[in-house]
Amino acid sequence: MTSLSQIDLIVVIVYAIGIFGLAQWVSREKAGHAKDTSDYFLASKSLPWWAIGASLIAANISAEQIVGMSGSGYALGLAIASYEWMAALTLLIVGKYFLPIFLKNEIYTMPQFLEQRYGRVLPVLMAVFWLALYVFVNLTSIIWLGSIAVNKVAGINQDAALIALGAFALLYQLYGGLKAVALTDIVQVTLLVLGGLVISYLTLNQIGGGQGVLAGFGVLSERVPGHFDMILASDHPFYKDLPGISVLVGGMWIANLSYWGFNQYIIQRALAAKNLGEAQKGVVFAAYLKLLMPVIIVLPGIAAVVLAPELAKPDEAYPTMMKLLPPGLLGLVFAALIAAIIASTASKINSIATIFTLDLYAKARGMSARTVTGDPDAPGGTVGHEKHLVLVGRLVAALAVVIALLTARPLLGNSDQAFQFIQEFSGFFTPGITVIFLLGLFWKKASEAGAIAAAITSVALSYGFKMWMPEIPFMDRMGIVFLASLALAVGLSLAFKGRGDANRVTMEGVSFRTSGSFNIAGVGVILILIALYATWW
Numbered sequence: 001m002t003s004l005s006q007i008d009l010i011v012v013i014v015y016a017i018g019i020f021g022l023a024q025w026v027s028r029e030k031a032g033h034a035k036d037t038s039d040y041f042l043a044s045k046s047l048p049w050w051a052i053g054a055s056l057i058a059a060n061i062s063a064e065q066i067v068g069m070s071g072s073g074y075a076l077g078l079a080i081a082s083y084e085w086m087a088a089l090t091l092l093i094v095g096k097y098f099l100p101i102f103l104k105n106e107i108y109t110m111p112q113f114l115e116q117r118y119g120r121v122l123p124v125l126m127a128v129f130w131l132a133l134y135v136f137v138n139l140t141s142i143i144w145l146g147s148i149a150v151n152k153v154a155g156i157n158q159d160a161a162l163i164a165l166g167a168f169a170l171l172y173q174l175y176g177g178l179k180a181v182a183l184t185d186i187v188q189v190t191l192l193v194l195g196g197l198v199i200s201y202l203t204l205n206q207i208g209g210g211q212g213v214l215a216g217f218g219v220l221s222e223r224v225p226g227h228f229d230m231i232l233a234s235d236h237p238f239y240k241d242l243p244g245i246s247v248l249v250g251g252m253w254i255a256n257l258s259y260w261g262f263n264q265y266i267i268q269r270a271l272a273a274k275n276l277g278e279a280q281k282g283v284v285f286a287a288y289l290k291l292l293m294p295v296i297i298v299l300p301g302i303a304a305v306v307l308a309p310e311l312a313k314p315d316e317a318y319p320t321m322m323k324l325l326p327p328g329l330l331g332l333v334f335a336a337l338i339a340a341i342i343a344s345t346a347s348k349i350n351s352i353a354t355i356f357t358l359d360l361y362a363k364a365r366g367m368s369a370r371t372v373t374g375d376p377d378a379p380g381g382t383v384g385h386e387k388h389l390v391l392v393g394r395l396v397a398a399l400a401v402v403i404a405l406l407t408a409r410p411l412l413g414n415s416d417q418a419f420q421f422i423q424e425f426s427g428f429f430t431p432g433i434t435v436i437f438l439l440g441l442f443w444k445k446a447s448e449a450g451a452i453a454a455a456i457t458s459v460a461l462s463y464g465f466k467m468w469m470p471e472i473p474f475m476d477r478m479g480i481v482f483l484a485s486l487a488l489a490v491g492l493s494l495a496f497k498g499r500g501d502a503n504r505v506t507m508e509g510v511s512f513r514t515s516g517s518f519n520i521a522g523v524g525v526i527l528i529l530i531a532l533y534a535t536w537w
Contacts, residue, residue: 004153004154004155004330004331004334005327005328005330005331007327007328007331008327008328008330008331008334009331010331011328011331011332011334011335012331012334012335012338015191015335015338015339016168016338019187019188019339019342020168020171022187047269047272047273047274047278047282048274048278048282049273049278049279049281049282049285050186050282050285051186051269051282052269052270052272052273052278052279052281052282052283052285052286053281053282053283053284053285053286053289054186054188054189054285054286054289055269055343055347056091056266056269056270056282056283056286057189057192057286057289057290057293058188058189058192058339058340058343058344058347059265059266059269059343059344059347059348060087060266060344061189061192061293061297061340061344065293065297065340066149066192066196066297066318066337066340067145067146067148067149067315067318067319068141068145068315068422069083069084069297069298069301070297070298070300070301070304070315070317070318070321071301071313071314071315071316071317071318072241072298072301072314073227073297073298073299073300073301073302073317074301074302074304074305074311074314074317075238075314076227076232076236076237076238076241076242077224077226077227077228077229077302078227078228078229078230078294078298078302078536079229079230079231079232079238079242079247080241080242080298081230081293081294081298082230082242082247082248082252083252083256083423084290084291084293084294084297084298085290085291085294085529085532085533086247086248086252086253086256086529087256087259087260087287087290088287088288088290088291088525088529089287089525089526089529090253090256090257090259090260090261091260091283091284091286091287091290092283092284092287092522092525093257093261094257094260094261094267094270094283095270095279095280095283095284095514095518096280096512096514096518096522097441097512098261098267098441099270099276099279099280099283100276100510100511100512101441101505101507101510102267102270102271103270103271103273103275103276103279104276104506104509104510105505105506107271108268108271108354108358109264109268109354109355109358109359110126110130110262110263110264110267110355110437111123111124111126111127111130111355111359112358112359113437113440113505114126114436114440114451115359116503116504116505117440117446117502117503117504117505118436118440118446118447118448118451118498118502118503119448119498119499119502121448121452122436122448122451122452122455123359124359124360124363125452125455126433126436126455127355127356127359127360128360129429129455130264130355131352131355131356133426133429134264134265134348134351134352134355134400135352135400135403135404136403136404136407136411137422137425137426138265138348138422139345139348139349139352139400139401139404140404140407140408140411140412141408141412141422142341142344142345142348143162143165143166143169143341143345143404143405143408144162144408144409144411144412144413145315145412146161146162146165146337146338146341146345147159147161147162147165147408148315148316148319149318149319149322149337149341150164150165150338151319152316152319152320152322152323153319153322153323153330153334153337154334159409162405162408162409163405165338165341165342165345166345166401166404166405167401168342169341169342169345169346169349169401170346170349170397170398170401187339188339188340188342188343189289189343191332191335191336191339192296192336192337192339192340193289193292193296194332194336195332195333195335195336195337196295196296196297196300196333196336197295197296198325198329198332198333199300199321199322199325199333200213200295200296200299200300200303201213202324202325202329203216203299203300203303203304203307203321203324204216204217204220204299204303206307206324207219207220207223207303207306207307216303219306220302220303220306223305223306224302224305224306227302227305228302228536229536230532230533230536230537231244231245231247231248231533231537232244239473240471240473240474241473241474241475242473242475243473243475243476246473246475246476246479247475248533250475250476250478250479251427251474251475251476251477251478251479251482252475254427254430254431254434254478254479254482255423255426255427255430255475255478257434257438258430258433258434258437259426259430261437262433262434262437264351264354264355265347265348265350265351265352268347268350268351268354269282270282270283277515280514280515280518281517281518284518284521284522284525287521287522287525288521288524288525291525291528291529291532297318300317300318300321301314301317301318301321303321304317304318304320304321307320307321307324308320308321318337322334322337349397349400349401350397352396352397352400353393353394353396353397353400354393356392356393356396357389357392357393357396358389361389361392361396362389423474424474427462427474427475427477427478428458428459428462428463428466429455429458429459429462430458430478431458431462431478431479431481431482431485432454432455432456432457432458432459432481432485433455433458434482435451435454435458435482435485435486435489436451436454436455436489439451439454439486439489439490439493440505441505443490443493444503445493445494445497446489446490446493446498447492447493447496447497447498447502448498448502449492449493449495449496449498450488450489450490450491450492450493450496451489451493453485453488453489453492454485454486454488454489457481457484457485457488458481458482458485461480461481461484461485462477462478462481465477465480465481
């Protein structure tokens with residue numbers, strides 16, 4: 001049973017059939033060519049800039065962003081938008097300083113970079129960590145919050161919605177891999193942006209008594225002025241979630257650099273670019289989309305404070321605002337939300353399959369790095385091996401979805417603000433990850449002993465702060481743990497030097513010079529950010 005009207009159902013069904021068919025069509029192979037690991041995990045390294053930018057946003061903006069961040073907007077206001085706006089600046093750093101090194105060294109997974117830079121122990125540890133994080137935090141949160149939205153908007157049983165979302169996302173990417181995900185993401189992002197803009201317009205117009213968006217925004221800012229403070233004071237009830245100036249100069253940088261620079265399911269899109277220039281144009285495109293996201297996500301949550309002030313949980317804000325839409329339009333916006341959920345879920349599934357297959361399974365079977373990137377001339381690099389690895393990837397993808405479906409309710413069923421839960425849990429690990437990669441990229445003396453110590457220290461110190469000093473905001477905690485992990489990693493690297501052959505990452509031929517168009521676009525992002533924070537400081 002569903003509460004959607006007939007026209008809404010038609011819109012959603014047409015979307016589902018259309019996007020599934022498009023995914024299979026764009027990922028088809030030429031006659032006689034069997035899909036190999038390069039095709040399945042890296043989209044044949046052929047992605048153009050527009051697909052990279054759209055796919056970065058589609059992978060990032062899903063239920064935990066739309067439903068979760070809108071819920072945080074309902075609870076604490078526009079300040080939560082700092083995650084989006086500071087990410088735009090982070091993307092410029094990733095494009096200018098990280099991608100040249102990754103692409104020059106033909107990196108296809110983050111554990112592979114760690115192996116080439118440090119040795120064999122650290123990448124195995126980190127691969128296991130990432131798999132656990134992606135399955136038990138990211139994948140579960142997306143389908144759980146997505147099922148909440150489907151239940152609230154369409155009236156479908158939440159368990160049934162949970163299973164349907166996971167199954168559709170799995171089938172969506174199972175055949176085509178990353179190419180199916182990335183090349184259809186431009187459709188997903190278009191629907192997401194248009195649908196979000198529509199719901200923002202209608203909610204503001206309703207608050208303004210039908211006098212338009214500007215009038216509605218004026219009324220909203222007058223009714224809930226505290227929800228438009230970008231930098232929260234120390235006496236703010238949600239200061240622990242966003243501790244004042246730390247969002248600009250503190251721990252948020254640790255989270256953003258780790259997420260956008262060293263996170264497999266995000267950076268994988270840029271690693272699949274045709275070349276460095278296309279990758280850099282793609283991240284700039286994504287940066288401008290990030291600037292727009294708070295209008296689409298956070299603003300409806302703030303509007304819900306006026307339109308639906310008695311919600312049981314903040315995470316119900318966005319689905320509740322969707323129910324205000326008229327028939328037909330509701331189906332379009334609902335399809336946009338489903339698009340975001342499916343795109344991001346499929347991205348997580350593909351990255352889980354990539355890390356397990358290429359960094360754990362293939363290595364355990366003694367296959368060379370060249371083999372798993374699809375070079376048939378590598379030792380043991382037969383077509384049979386390639387087919388086998390793709391099959392393993394598909395089986396792992398299916399298993400990951402089953403695990404996420406079984407654990408979603410126990411892990412997230414009692415959470416009021418799932419977005420904040422995700423940030424805090426991930427914050428146990430991100431300081432160590434950021435230390436490991438920054439030193440690995442830019443300090444030749446960094447050793448595996450120092451890197452492993454940073455990873456362990458990050459988790460241990462974060463847990464200690466959480467248990468015995470819970471009054472410290474988790475964002476400040478990330479900054480403190482980052483500095484401690486950095487100091488320990490540097491000290492141990494100087495005391496225990498790595499083997500002479502441990503560092504196989506080359507800087508020869510790497511240039512950090514960027515094109516004029518990249519520089520101009522980057523200045524534009526910075527000026528917009530200055531204007532935004534100057535307006536709502």
